[in-house]
Every structure is written in C-alpha cells, then in structure tokens.
Amino acid sequence: MELIKKIFLLGFCVFPFTTIAQVTINRLSENSAAALHLEAMQPVTMEYGGFLMPIVTEAQQASIPVSTVDNRDDGMMVFVSDPVTGKRCWDIYDATVQVWRSITCINLDCPTIPTVLYEENFDSYTNGTGITGASAINGDYPSGVTKWTLTSYTTARDGTPAYPGTLSNADDFALVNSGMLEVQDANGPLLFETSTIDISGYTDILISMEISENGNLEYTNSAHTDDFNCGQESIGNDYVDIEYSTDGGTTFTEVPNFSGLGTANHTLHDELSGTVNFSVSGISGNSLIIRVRIQNWAAAEQYFLDNILVTCN
Known part of the structure; x- marks a missing residue:
C-alpha cells in the first residue's frame, strides 16, 4: 500500500x-x-480493510461550513460519534432543505440523565403569541423554520386547513399566555403540531406534556361521529387528542383514553380535575412529529398545554 x-x-x-x-x-x-x-484487499499484504469516513461530534458537525446558497455539498457524509449526546449515526447532508439526515444509527443507550430531544415550555414567547379569529399572526409567533405550528380548521371540519377556520373573532384563539398555550372557544378542532424531531438510534422514546382546563367543559359520547364531526356548539363536545407519527407524517397513532380520562376516540375529554401529566413511551424510529388536537365551544372554556418534552426513556 x-x-x-x-x-x-x-x-x-x-x-x-x-x-x-x-x-x-x-x-x-x-x-x-x-x-x-x-478494493477491500490490499495487494501487497493480502489483508482486507474498510472505508473509514470522517468521524465528528455533533458540535463539530454543526461547524462544517456547508453551503446555504446552492447544492454543492449535497450528499456530504460524516459519521457522528458523540460521547456527550450518545449519537452514533451515519449522516448525509441534504442541501435541498439544508439539514443533516441520519441514514442509519447504532442503537443508542439512554444516559443516566435522559437526553432531551425536544422541549417546548412556551416561556420564550411574549403573551399573545399565536392565532385568533381576528388575526392570523400575533406576538412573536414563530415563522419560517419553527418548533411548532397552529392550524384552525374549516367549519365543515373536513380536515382541510384554512385561516381563520372555525375561529371567528378575537375571543376565539390559541395564544401563549403566562407561559402556557391557551386554547379558548376553538369552535371545532384546532391543531398544534411540532416540527420534525430527530429520534434516530433510540429504541425507547418518551413523550410527556401537561394539560389542564378551566370552565364548564362537557362531552356527549353519543354525538361522536369522527374527530372532525364531534359535536356542534349546541352539544358542546370538548376534548384533547394527542397523536404522533414516526414516518414523516404519513400516518399518526392516537393515544386513546389516557388514564381513563377520555374515550376510545379521544385522549382526554370534558373537565380534567387538575393538571394531567400525560406520557407515552416505547416509541422508536428515525423521526417524530407530535400533534395535539383541541376542541372547545365557549369563551368561558379553556384548555391549557405546557411543558412538552421528548426524551430517551
């Protein structure tokens, strides 16, 4: 050689x-x-060898000066081996969306202190951040590449997103208030959705969050048809659905009847009698998207969402 x-x-x-x-x-x-x-075999020694690509930590990977103006670095490869985060993955740079993608990973052991893969406690936004029936954008609601989005659905509740959807005035909203996301009088399903979360290599992912409520919320099970036809204002069906996808959003798994506080069709419904500490574990894959669908029907009714956390379990 x-x-x-x-x-x-x-x-x-x-x-x-x-x-x-x-x-x-x-x-x-x-x-x-x-x-x-x-060629794997060396002609002089007759010994076999392999291809060793560049090995970097996550911090070193982030410092690689990949182009953000064209596709010249599309397909660049590194192996990420980080003793701090535990990530050990073959990553390829996707220049189209300017992100590193994990092609395959060696299964990661969760450290003694679980690795936080996603966190949103709503503390970094000013009050009034979100959407209302009077304005599509309020406060410093994230734009561009975001950690989360909010969508109000059409009055037909057929799953087609539209602004302002079921929100009709300034009293109908999903806004950050006092470090929590508050949903008031959605008049139909309103969707909170996270950005795509990288969970590559972990075999047991835990999703947790806190949900609470205020007001005289109610639910009539006989009025349920599907999640987009689940009670008009006269019936007033109020619920929270939590679901997740590990295939990029093609399909979602809904968590039914959490701790007996919902139904076979809904994660939670009605009044909750305090803060519910929701959690679901045993999730694996390369990516994760979390959805929280909330419906309530009066200006005196609120659901609150807080402390969304994704960790290795």
Whole structure:
C-alpha cells in the first residue's frame, strides 16, 4: 500500500496538471463507471480493510461550513460519534432543505440523565403569541423554520386547513399566555403540531406534556361521529387528542383514553380535575412529529398545554 501511495504521489508531482478521470486504490485496473474505486484487499499484504469516513461530534458537525446558497455539498457524509449526546449515526447532508439526515444509527443507550430531544415550555414567547379569529399572526409567533405550528380548521371540519377556520373573532384563539398555550372557544378542532424531531438510534422514546382546563367543559359520547364531526356548539363536545407519527407524517397513532380520562376516540375529554401529566413511551424510529388536537365551544372554556418534552426513556 505504501508503494502504491508513493507511485501515486510521484505521478502527481511529475504531472501536476493532468486530469485523472478515475481514482483506483488497491486495484491495478480501473472501473470505468466509478470516480473512486476502493478494493477491500490490499495487494501487497493480502489483508482486507474498510472505508473509514470522517468521524465528528455533533458540535463539530454543526461547524462544517456547508453551503446555504446552492447544492454543492449535497450528499456530504460524516459519521457522528458523540460521547456527550450518545449519537452514533451515519449522516448525509441534504442541501435541498439544508439539514443533516441520519441514514442509519447504532442503537443508542439512554444516559443516566435522559437526553432531551425536544422541549417546548412556551416561556420564550411574549403573551399573545399565536392565532385568533381576528388575526392570523400575533406576538412573536414563530415563522419560517419553527418548533411548532397552529392550524384552525374549516367549519365543515373536513380536515382541510384554512385561516381563520372555525375561529371567528378575537375571543376565539390559541395564544401563549403566562407561559402556557391557551386554547379558548376553538369552535371545532384546532391543531398544534411540532416540527420534525430527530429520534434516530433510540429504541425507547418518551413523550410527556401537561394539560389542564378551566370552565364548564362537557362531552356527549353519543354525538361522536369522527374527530372532525364531534359535536356542534349546541352539544358542546370538548376534548384533547394527542397523536404522533414516526414516518414523516404519513400516518399518526392516537393515544386513546389516557388514564381513563377520555374515550376510545379521544385522549382526554370534558373537565380534567387538575393538571394531567400525560406520557407515552416505547416509541422508536428515525423521526417524530407530535400533534395535539383541541376542541372547545365557549369563551368561558379553556384548555391549557405546557411543558412538552421528548426524551430517551
């Protein structure tokens, strides 16, 4: 191998401006379809070896100056081996959306102090951040690449998003108030959805959050047709559905009847008698999206969402 290296370097020095169409290592003949061809067996020692890509920590990976103006770095590869976060993944850079994607990972053990993969406690936003029936954007509601989005649905409740949807005035809203997301008089389903969360390599993910309420909330099970036709204002069906996806949002798994406080169709419903500490574990995959769908029907009725946390369990 050393002899081959010396011959290659000598050739480069003698013919420094010669264009080399293919580069072959450990082979005397070229593969015409390959720009770079590595043979596993070394011809001198007759020993086998492998390809070792660059190894970096997550902090070092973040410092790689990939282009944000074109696709020149599309497909760049590194192996992330981080003793602090525990991540051990083969990552490829996706220049189209300017993110590193984990292609495959070695299963990660959760450290003694669980790794926080996503957290939202709503403390970093000013009061009035969110949506109302009077304005699509309020406060410093995140825009562009966000941690979460809010969507109010059409009055037909057919699942088609539209602004302002069921929200009709300033008293109908989903707003951050006092460090919590408050949903008042949604007049139909209102959807909170997280951005995509990287859970690559972990085999047991835990989702947790706090849900509370205020007012005279109610639920009539006989009025349930589906999650978008679940009681008009005269019936006043009030509920919270929590669901998650590990396939990029193609399908979602809903958590039914949490701690006996819901039904087979809803995670929680009606009045909750204090703060509910929701949790679900045993989730695995490469990515995670969390949805919380909330419905209530009066200006004197509020559901509150707080302290959303995703950790390895």
